[in-house]
Amino acid sequence: MKHIDQKVPTTLCAISTTSSAVNKTGSWRFSRPVFIDSIPPCSYECPAGEDVAGFMYLAANGRFEEAWRLIIKDNPFPAITGRVCFHGCEAKCNRAEHDEAVSINSVERYIGDYGLNHGLTVNNNSAKRGEKVAIVGAGPAGLTASYYLRLWGYHVTIFDSSALPGGLMRYGIPSYRLPKEILDGEISRLRQMGLNFKMGTTVGKDISWNKIDRQFDAVFVAIGAHREATLKVKGIEKKGILNALRFLREVNLGRQPVLGKRVAVIGGGNSAIDCARVSRRFDANVTIIYRRREAKMPANAEEIKMAREEGVQFLFQAVPLEVCGNETVAGLRLQKVALKNANSSDRGQPVPTGETFYIDCDTLILAIGEDVNKEDLPRHITYKRNRVETGHMGRIGDSKFFAGGDIIDTPRTVTHAIASGKRGAVGIDRFLAGLPLGKSSLDPYRLGDSENISFSLTTSTVPFPKRNRTREVVNYSNLNPFYFDRRPRMKTGIIPAEERARSFQDVVISPIEEEVTTEARRCFNCGSCTGCGNCYLFCPDLCVKNDPDGNGYTVDMDYCKGCGICVQECPRGAIKMEFVRE
């Protein structure tokens, strides 16, 4: 008090005379944040390349029509795949490391059903194209190819020897897994797009391949694999031996199969499970006989579980030696086998142990796979390991023929068939436009090094702004789990096993909207900017700004010091730091 300087500050605290904006702190920076879009593991894994993170976000907000429209960019049948896809996406879901994987399948099913219940349709609003394309085979691959080609304006004619379209989706998959009205609903939407269906027409018989070749500018062949494999055991010619696909076809046509009281099914794949579960529905006592262990079965684990719940019995590490009985099947003599070299990567080789035993049965169903029937296909086709040999985009040699579905070298699932149909459609489109069909032609639609094509993630900015797409798949360590609470996965409603085994109604109870939105909110939306605002809120320099074009956020590089807080606080790994010399 007693030593007062004459020059007292005029303000009580140091206040600048102008805005601190004059201090462009961006010059302090040696690294900068970049908004990126990385690949969610679910989409990477999805053969159809669906934007799971995107449709989850839309579903979480009750925007089901938009969610549906997003899915059908990549998959014309969400109500079907929502039921029958084996959802490898869920096995890769980052949420599994947090608590439990998101029930992607249930949400997709709801969205697909939403589309059907609300009569949502697709407009082929593209420019009309003059070229004509023939699709041979109206299964999931052929229908998918025709969907895209029609969408892009081509004249599409579909040939199929069956009375109704759908292929194995209609004649293979039992209706308790895929109700016929769902299948019909999804296909009728394709009909409305102006597809020309020639049902009951077998190409190569009713119309020659040459004629098809002459009349059409391009051909997509996806007739499926129907050549039944058989067992080389004594007594295999006896009555009471059924082939899996023919058996399922009979049942799917609504006919009463000729089935005894004790059914043995040989095989470990999904059709073996289908045959067994169908047989249970005809009140038969059913045993599945498989030469390896349960863990080595190619069938889907959930299907195995449901089959067991419905009363199907299993006999592992056994192979048939002889079909017993006089003229008709009365039993099986089997041999126990040991597994050689079985480990996590190898399913192992069954080797005979010499120990034999006998079981009673009056019906034997062989579900041991099908091959491509080469007689049903044009002669110029070449094969590799009994599958049609194709080029990068499903093209057969240098011809106008493309192939997809079970005749080519791809896993035999509906979703893989859809993927091959989509790939074939892109191939035909490029072929007709005179564009190259090389190895890198599909790269713009690929997710990183994946073979799968995604239109939604590569061509759409809905619902997330997609900038600086990377080739990296997001893993859990790229996320900030602090921002996600822990909540259990939704419980899928399943009809009680006793009830299931008595009817062909859908075994899964459709989820309700609230369950679906709640489950969809569990999705991390890995690698995408959902506009959560964390970067905006946390930026100490207030330089993260809303993009004026509504495209997420931008960073004002005049002021960004490169502190990296936005990267740290981004829940989804949608920002990364980039070292720069500026």
Added chain:
Amino acid sequence: MKKVLTGNQAVAYGAMLSDVKVVAAYPITPQTTIIETLADMQAEGIGDFDYIRVESEHSALSVCIGASMGGVRAFTATSGQGLFLMHEMLHYATGARVPVVLANVNRAPALPWNIWSDQTDSISQRDTGCIQLYCEGNQEVLDTTIMAFKIAETVRLPAMVILDAFWLSHTSEPVDIPEKEAVQKFLPSFDPGDMWLDPENPRTFGSVSMSDVYMEFRWLIQRDMERAKGVISETHTEFGNLFGRNYHQVEGYLTDDAEVVIVCSGTVASTGRVAVEVLRSEGKKAGMLKVKTLRPFPSDEVKNALRDKEKVAVIDRNFSPGAQGVWAQEIRSALYELADSERPLLYGYIAGLGGRDINIGTIRDIYERTSQSETPEDADIWVGVKYV
């Protein structure tokens, strides 16, 4: 309107009637019911303010500083460890010259853990530049909360309203709650003047100041702290005129002819009044001096009140390890300015730490001991302590 209120409820009413716009706080015993009451008031629409939940006391005061710099009245409350966590931001509030008001319920510092009354928490904030107002009863708590805003906003420094844990915070008394209109007349809306963060006129507040100006800014704090002494007195007077309740920075009771003046603060002052009456009834010339403000320290008033007295006994419910009770140190410093002939002998007593009761008997002992002593000892006397 009279209501039976705990000290903590009185604080909440004081803040609400002061028309605070932002309350940010973190709960801690024994402060919790202050912010619970405020949260209820906010939820029920009795108070028109935002209640901002924070994760620590450091953030609580930070939010209040931000709100105040945004140009609105802000309030927080805490106790003991919570106040220690606010320490950094108390200095900041002073430097930023924001008139935030906070209530501190005196709680003994850990370790060992103790939730009971002890002034060491607030005393430890002595040098932060925050005005400190110690209260004796629940009415004073409510009235002081309202006055604290006026004082703080006039001199643009933070202010702390201090009340004893449990003796006030959780003890009910009839309290006269003033009408909101009357309070608004006494305390109009906060006018930040030119010192606020105006988005239309962005400026930087408190940026780096080198040694050529730093000292000047600190001197301005001191200038205004000195000015606060007058402002507090004027505010007391104005409040007294409007509401009929008079408060003083220093208030004597039966001191005129006292041979021993016992200096008290907080609730000890109310015990002190009764103790002095008891001693007087026994023919002993005891007097009591209540000191309400620690910062700014009313040295002139203290000097005048104690000039020519024979002996002064200072009761400290706090202590500064390695030195003495802080009130005793402050009063001794003030008395130093008196001439030798006018200066009383000063006896320091440490009592009631961690909520140990200071009752009439305690004060009688202090009186007797002081009365019988010829010269003060070198160190404070720890009253009733079980030495090991």
